[in-house]
Amino acid sequence: MKLLITLIGLVFILEGLPYVVSPEGMRRWLKQLLELSSEQLRLIGIVAMIVGFILCFIGQRSGLFS
Numbered sequence: 001m002k003l004l005i006t007l008i009g010l011v012f013i014l015e016g017l018p019y020v021v022s023p024e025g026m027r028r029w030l031k032q033l034l035e036l037s038s039e040q041l042r043l044i045g046i047v048a049m050i051v052g053f054i055l056c057f058i059g060q061r062s063g064l065f066s
Contacts, residue, residue, distance in 0.1 A: 018026050033041075058064070 036044075
């Protein structure tokens with residue numbers, strides 16, 4: 001449970017960082033995001049999930065972080 005809460009905290013930090021660093025840039029980026037079709041957004045989400053899964057798999061299976 002401790003690891004889960006830590007991971008959720010890290011996600012919030014990483015998600016909030018662009019808004020702190022460049023709020024105007026994030027507004028422009030979000031406007032561009034609204035113009036994408038549902039299929040494009042779905043594809044971006046699938047790719048992000050696959051990359052996240054691969055990173056989790058590498059982190060758990062390799063000895064890189066021990």
